Amino acid sequence: QWPGLIEAYRDRLPVGDDWRVVTLLEGGTPLIAAPHLSEITDCEVYLKVEGLNPTGSFKDRGMTMAVSTAVNNGKTAVLCASTGNTSASAAAYATRAGITCAVLIPEGKIAMGKLAQAVMHGAKIIQVQGNFDDCLELARKATAEFGEIELVNSVNPSRIEGQKTAAFEIVDVLGRAPDVHALPVGNAGNITAYWKGYTEYHRDGVSGSVPRMLGVQAAGAAPLVDGAPVKEPETIATAIRIGSPASWNQAVAAKEESSGQFRAATDEKLLEAYRLIAGREGVFVEPASAAGVAGLLAARADGWVAAGSTVVCTVTGNGLKDPDTALSGMPEVEAIPVDPVAVADALGVR
Numbered sequence: 001q002w003p004g005l006i007e008a009y010r011d012r013l014p015v016g017d018d019w020r021v022v023t024l025l026e027g028g029t030p031l032i033a034a035p036h037l038s039e040i041t042d043c044e045v046y047l048k049v050e051g052l053n054p055t056g057s058f059k060d061r062g063m064t065m066a067v068s069t070a071v072n073n074g075k076t077a078v079l080c081a082s083t084g085n086t087s088a089s090a091a092a093y094a095t096r097a098g099i100t101c102a103v104l105i106p107e108g109k110i111a112m113g114k115l116a117q118a119v120m121h122g123a124k125i126i127q128v129q130g131n132f133d134d135c136l137e138l139a140r141k142a143t144a145e146f147g148e149i150e151l152v153n154s155v156n157p158s159r160i161e162g163q164k165t166a167a168f169e170i171v172d173v174l175g176r177a178p179d180v181h182a183l184p185v186g187n188a189g190n191i192t193a194y195w196k197g198y199t200e201y202h203r204d205g206v207s208g209s210v211p212r213m214l215g216v217q218a219a220g221a222a223p224l225v226d227g228a229p230v231k232e233p234e235t236i237a238t239a240i241r242i243g244s245p246a247s248w249n250q251a252v253a254a255k256e257e258s259s260g261q262f263r264a265a266t267d268e269k270l271l272e273a274y275r276l277i278a279g280r281e282g283v284f285v286e287p288a289s290a291a292g293v294a295g296l297l298a299a300r301a302d303g304w305v306a307a308g309s310t311v312v313c314t315v316t317g318n319g320l321k322d323p324d325t326a327l328s329g330m331p332e333v334e335a336i337p338v339d340p341v342a343v344a345d346a347l348g349v350r
């Protein structure tokens with residue numbers, strides 16, 4: 001079976017031969033064709049379905065590396081600030097490693113599925129009177145002061161190393177790098193990691209080209225688009241409700257070196273893409289995860305993406321993480337009598 005990321009890409013990762021590897025067999029996720037998106041954009045569109053990782057998001061790629069590194073450096077606890085998925089993943093990998101995990105989450109702004117994961121994996125859950133950016137500042141200060149705690153946010157280079165493997169998998173499966181790679185951008189670790197992966201494969205001659213990176217933010221939380229931090233970030237896509245990305249400079253470098261672009265998508269456009277991916281491609285992702293697709297549709301419309309392009313959109317988290325948003329638009333469901341005729345009527349087949 002798939003051996004997990006570190007075994008699959010050991011020669012491309014900073015891992016000691018004698019290391020105890022902490023893995024939940026993450027990675028090896030589907031790169032699935034998206035026929036409806038391909039049709040409406042006249043491109044060859046694929047989805048990299050990262051919601052099918054062990055804890056339901058791409059964070060597992062970074063966490064196997066960060067927690068394995070922490071354990072092999074003798075750390076006894078990990079800490080992260082999180083909008084939810086990082087904390088879910090840190091909790092799972094820490095418990096797997098038998099070490100303590102504490103998570104700092106912004107008051108009241110976390111999707112239920114993610115909180116359930118951190119609870120069930122036994123993380124110490126600390127709600128902070130502030131937003132994600134305040135949580136990250138607190139996490140940096142706490143880990144700077146207490147050396148036995150490893151900070152496992154994506155400022156930790158091990159996270160970037162683990163997450164770059166998604167680019168390797170895409171080239172390994174596609175046989176080439178895509179022309180464009182679209183993905184959501186919050187704290188900007190993932191766009192940084194993808195660019196690192198694509199450029200390493202290109203440097204080593206595994207791929208003959210690199211993609212243009214299309215990083216998409218929520219309009220109410222788009223510091224990289226605005227060119228300045230956003231004090232009070234607001235978006236229904238709580239995973240990317242971040243006003244001051246920790247990997248700002250690396251994300252800008254990825255955009256510039258790849259001749260890429262940052263775009264903002266309104267919550268309305270995010271939700272449209274969210275519904276389209278589930279309702280037409282059969283892939284259920286959480287709202288933030290649809291940002292790359294929303295950006296692709298806009299970039300195709302204004303010609304930044306040409307017809308005939310090969311495009312990969314990373315959909316970063318499983319839709320099950322955020323049932324509240326999924327059910328918020330649900331029409332009234334009327335109960336029917338135990339009568340086959342009523343079923344036929346409901347299906348409009350009679």
Ligand SMILES: Cc1ncc(COP(=O)(O)O)c(/C=C/C(=O)C(=O)O)c1O
Nearest residue numbers: 082083085086186187188189190316317
């Ligand atoms: C579903 C989903 N999609 C996209 C992003 C943005 O990735 P980055 O640009 O690398 O931050 C996140 C990020 C979540 C956290 O930052 C956290 O969990 O603390 C996410 O959960």
